[in-house]
Amino acid sequence: MSDTYVLILLCAVVTYIVRSGGYVLMSYFGTVNHRVEAGLNAVPIAVLSALVAPTVLNGEWPDAVALIFVCLLSLRLSMLPTIALGVVFLVLLRQYA
Numbered sequence: 001m002s003d004t005y006v007l008i009l010l011c012a013v014v015t016y017i018v019r020s021g022g023y024v025l026m027s028y029f030g031t032v033n034h035r036v037e038a039g040l041n042a043v044p045i046a047v048l049s050a051l052v053a054p055t056v057l058n059g060e061w062p063d064a065v066a067l068i069f070v071c072l073l074s075l076r077l078s079m080l081p082t083i084a085l086g087v088v089f090l091v092l093l094r095q096y097a
Contacts, residue, residue, distance in 0.1 A: 052067060055067075062097050065093060066086060066089050066090035066093055069085075069086060070083075070085075070086035073085055
């Protein structure tokens with residue numbers, strides 16, 4: 001097996017252990033405080049913002065326009081159609097811009 005496949009497998013195992021460990025740890029606490037729950041619910045948005053912000057600030061204008069388009073789509077559609085339409089829109093913008 002090449003080094004790339006070993007690295008991918010190790011990353012998958014570590015990710016599984018970390019995610020499972022979080023569930024096991026939270027199961028010992030029973031119910032959590034509403035503030036902790038609100039903080040945990042904010043984590044995905046914070047991570048997404050951290051991933052998207054450098055692209056928008058340092059990228060081309062099609063990236064920023066596609067991000068605005070996806071944000072507007074996410075208000076009406078579920079996640080899968082939003083991502084699919086956002087990717088298609090970004091590809092079209094990059095192709096013709």
